[in-house]
């Protein structure tokens with residue numbers, strides 16, 4: 001028989017204003033096995049916790065029920081308090097009478113009745129709780145960073161500087177991410193490559209960092225501290241050890257048709273290519289879809305010209321398997337497709353472009369060598385219209401409900417740069433709101449308006465109409481002057497919404513990390529644990545978690561690194577003891593459970609079993625506690641009722657059901 | 663057995679997986695999104711932990727409705743748990759319907775940790791549905807009193 005103590009928290013007035021806590025205490029005291037019941041304004045406080053300890057000591061309690069906020073908030077706190085008071089932490093259960101009761105109900109009688117029932121369910125469960133011992137697992141002191149944008153690079157450098165090994169897996173031929181595509185960066189207008197390239201070099205030359213570009217994560221198994229990851233190193237057809245990066249292959253390659261992804265498809269590249277001049281590694285890849293040799297067997301020109309014999313058409317994809325203690329996701333973003341926004345004529349006119357395309361056009365290494373010109377006729381635009389919030393803050397399903405956060409600032413940047421370099425070009429910006437919170441951000445925007453004469457119009461654009469003379473007619477409204485506007489433009493730039501890299505779904509599934517309805521990775525707590533995913537050992541860095549500019553990305557990247565370092569600094573981790581366990585007397589070795597276990601935690605052994613005095617050998621299921629994650633799939637599948645989950649046993653859950661339906 | 667009594671309070675058991683739906687319920691709470699107090703939540707690690715036996719027991723003990731909430735397909739913390747749950751519940755619910763526990767008394771719903779609004783809306787509509795069906799008596803006949 002357990003001796004149970006029930007502790008009811010007021011949570012200031014958060015609970016006590018709606019739930020009659022005295023009544024809950026009074027009802028608790030009547031429950032079978034409850035030897036102590038009290039209430040306290042803040043159970044989680046130092047004083048509240050010491051009341052628990054005192055009651056444990058005084059009454060010899062063996063089990064504890066805390067009626068308080070969600071266990072997601074303070075279960076760990078109360079388990080630790082129990083441990084300090086000398087009882088097993090798994091003898092604690094929480095009745096969630098705040099999030100699930102006082103905060104959603106108004107009527108005191110109703111809320112109190114419900115709180116009493118939730119208390120009873122927790123008491124009924126604790127009666128069946130058994131002490132559980134957390135196991136231990138080793139920590140592999142190496143981290144994996146998925147994605148080599150500025151987020152991934154910064155996280156990797158910070159972890160490596162602390163003395164731990166880090167691998168970066170980057171899908172494209174080079175690290176650098178979107179930042180390598182930008183021309184200048186707000187709010188200081190320094191050149192993106194000038195600040196990014198040194199970071200890329202630092203990562204590449206760091207003794208603790210290994211970079212796998214042109215690679216993807218294929219499979220992830222294991223758990224915090226002990227992940228096993230398969231990485232596909234795609235065939236590069238160029239020997240990384242031999243190549244000197246001279247670039248002669250790219251000059252000679254006769255296949256010049258494929259669209260240049262780095263320049264957002266605004267021009268073409270060769271079949272053998274490095275995406276940009278500062279690429280790291282500075283080793284080209286052959287795009288097998290457009291290489292004549294790989295497609296037809298003829299050509300072989302690059303091989304002939306390569307003086308060091310680095311070209312190898314026989315290369316195959318290679319899968320390498322590595323162990324990691326922690327994984328950081330830094331897969332970044334892309335801009336949304338504009339197919340559903342026919343009104344902006346993006347697909348009809350070459351002179352309607354996205355902001356990211358404009359970055360490439362303004363960049364000296366871009367398709368126009370940095371000259372601002374129309375892609376249709378190469379003429380310099382005299383009138384440019386920027387349209388904000390294209391697909392952002394959108395209430396229908398064509399776009400995204402959220403604010404992309406960076407567009408107001410980069411548009412001010414673009415407008416300013418254009419006005420600076422081409423003073424006789426007029427710039428007009430259509431906006432819904434200008435959002436420039438951030439250090440030196442509003443000042444930056446005001447400079448665009450006040451010093452550079454950028455014309456801001458509050459209002460939306462209904463339509464962009466390409467005209468026969470090659471110009472564009474922009475139809476919009478001016479909400480402040482309350483009038484329709486028809487504006488002739490030579491170029492229209494769309495501040496296109498950003499969305500997480502579409503790959504993130506696949507990655508999240510592999511990692512069992514969760515993503516929200518917009519495909520951004522979910523943090524363990526939106527305020528208090530912003531760089532951890534709810535899955536232990538998985539961390540978030542950069543725009544994959546939500547829209548961010550570079551300063552915020554770098555800050556978050558550092559924060560993620562600190563969390564990783566904290567984890568890797570430990571030699572051993574406590575494992576979740578709420579694992580499955582099979583009753584050898586009941587198990588008939590049918591193998592059903594192993595079939596449903598997602599972690600391969602169940603194996604079978606021939607065991608000598610003492611079945612009520614009769615000795616027999618029998619094939620029985622054995623659960624590896626280090627692999628079992630405690631989902632419970634096996635317990636329901638087991639036809640003989642042999643498999644049960646510790647901490648969430650059949651009897652415990654039935655006791656809760658009974659208490660609720662009593 | 664529909665009742666006209668407005669004061670009738672159904673007993674509703676909601677099984678919520680720890681990773682998504684329980685967190686969704688917490689979010690409904692912190693966003694103060696009300697739903698009837700008739701709903702009592704039991705936390706399970708994953709929707710796949712819910713044994714049909716638990717649901718039968720609930721009806722046996724007098725529950726009027728049982729709802730199972732888990733992560734969206736593809737989002738289960740354990741990858742595939744909710745697929746198992748979905749298959750098991752499809753079978754169980756059709757059997758229950760056959761036994762006279764009408765379809766409206768059972769439901770599976772995917773609620774993510776970000777869907778406080780969906781959690782609250784789901785509970786409101788589920789309770790509403792159960793109210794129109796009235797008290798559940800079919801398994802109550804077999805009720806095994808302790």
Ligand SMILES: Cc1cc2nc3c(=O)[nH]c(=O)nc-3n(C[C@H](O)[C@H](O)[C@H](O)COP(=O)(O)OP(=O)(O)OC[C@H]3O[C@@H](n4cnc5c(N)ncnc54)[C@H](O)[C@@H]3O)c2cc1C
Nearest residue numbers: 147149150151171177178185186331332333542543549550
């Ligand atoms: C038009 C435009 C202008 C901008 N201007 C500015 C500015 O002036 N100042 C500023 O502060 N910010 C600016 N930004 C924002 C800035 O680009 C981002 O803050 C920054 O790039 C985010 O970095 P990241 O590493 O999170 O993501 P990314 O830069 O997107 O990097 C992600 C990396 O992960 C890789 N990856 C993706 N999926 C996988 C996978 N499955 N496996 C392996 N690797 C993968 C990608 O290839 C990429 O290299 C601008 C953005 C845009 C669109």
Ligand code: SF4
Nearest residue numbers: 392403404405407408
């Ligand atoms: S940052 Fe500005 S332009 Fe971009 S979505 Fe937000 S409000 Fe619109």
Ligand code: SF4
Nearest residue numbers: 597628629631632634
């Ligand atoms: S509870 Fe069962 S199915 Fe789930 S991880 Fe553990 S052994 Fe595998």
Ligand code: FES
Nearest residue numbers: 679708732733738
């Ligand atoms: S963890 Fe939510 S359904 Fe499996």
